[in-house]
Amino acid sequence: MSSPLYNLDAANMFVGDDDPGESLYTILKSVKFFGLEEATKDHLGGGAVTNIKLGMRAYTLSPIAFTLEGLAPNVQKRIMPVGAQRIKYTIRGNVRDIRSHDDIPLRCVVEGRMTKAEISEFERDKGVSSSYEINEMLFYHLHLGAEEKFYFDYWAGPNGLRIDGVPVLQGMARNLGLA
Numbered sequence: 729m730s731s732p733l734y735n736l737d738a739a740n741m742f743v744g745d746d747d748p749g750e751s752l753y754t755i756l757k758s759v760k761f762f763g764l765e766e767a768t769k770d771h772l773g774g775g776a777v778t779n780i781k782l783g784m785r786a787y788t789l790s791p792i793a794f795t796l797e798g799l800a801p802n803v804q805k806r807i808m809p810v811g812a813q814r815i816k817y818t819i820r821g822n823v824r825d826i827r828s829h830d831d832i833p834l835r836c837v838v839e840g841r842m843t844k845a846e847i848s849e850f851e852r853d854k855g856v857s858s859s860y861e862i863n864e865m866l867f868y869h870l871h872l873g874a875e876e877k878f879y880f881d882y883w884a885g886p887n888g889l890r891i892d893g894v895p896v897l898q899g900m901a902r903n904l905g906l907a
Contacts, residue, residue, distance in 0.1 A: 733826040734872075736834065741794060742818040743803055755797040757857060759819055761836065762868060763790035764878075785897060787889070789880065792817070792838060792862040799847065800858050807845040807860075814841050817862055823872060832873045840865035 740753040767786040772779035796803060806815065821834035844861035866882040881888035885906055886897035901907040 734832070735824050735826060736821050737824050738822040740820045742820075743806055744816055744818070746818045746820060752796060752800075752803070755800060757795040757797050759794040760792065761819075761870075762792055762838075762865070764788075765790070785900065789865055789868065791843070792819075792840070792865070793859065795857050795859045797857055798855060803860065804845045804858060807842045812841065814839050814864060814866060834870075834872055836870045837867070838862060838865050838869075839867040 738753075739756060739759055740751055741756050741759060742750045742752065744750050765788045767784045767788065768781040769784055770779050771782045817838050817840065819834075819836040819838075821836075823832040823834050824830070825832060840862040841864040842860055843863040844859070846859045848857045848859065850856050865880075868878065868880040869876070870878040876890065876893045879888070879890040879893075886901035886904065887895060887906055889896045895901070898907060
């Protein structure tokens with residue numbers, strides 16, 4: 729049987745927990761989820777005929793970015809919180825399984841700091857939009873339905889990275905005396 733085809737057909741975002749009073753669904757134009765990249769280093773052995781890139785099992789999370797229609801003063805003020813506090817951002821979505829026609833909930837919770845807020849150039853026939861970035865992410869949790877798809881907790885070290893519920897660095901955590 730072929731792989732399932734999932735389509736994210738609606739999204740909502742909350743600055744903070746998912747309080748309906750903080751919903752941005754009527755002005756959310758786009759949201760870009762994190763990207764995960766493993767750090768690599770070049771290696772060329774003394775007698776090797778080619779170099780290779782070695783995965784270093786250290787990862788970089790790219791920022792979450794989102795764009796809102798128009799001005800959003802309630803969101804924009806979050807760029808400079810008192811004490812540079814990290815806050816929660818919650819993204820919810822509706823993912824449709826194209827084959828079965830099932831609607832599957834998507835829920836993403838991230839704790840980070842808004843480090844960029846930018847208002848677009850005004851154009852008479854288009855108005856403005858505002859774009860934001862969340863960095864300094866120390867906690868990230870993504871669920872598709874009841875399944876944990878991605879989990880990251882900076883403070884848990886090697887124990888704090890799971891993909892599809894599997895601890896990716898379990899052996900490292902054990903060898904470092906953390907598991």
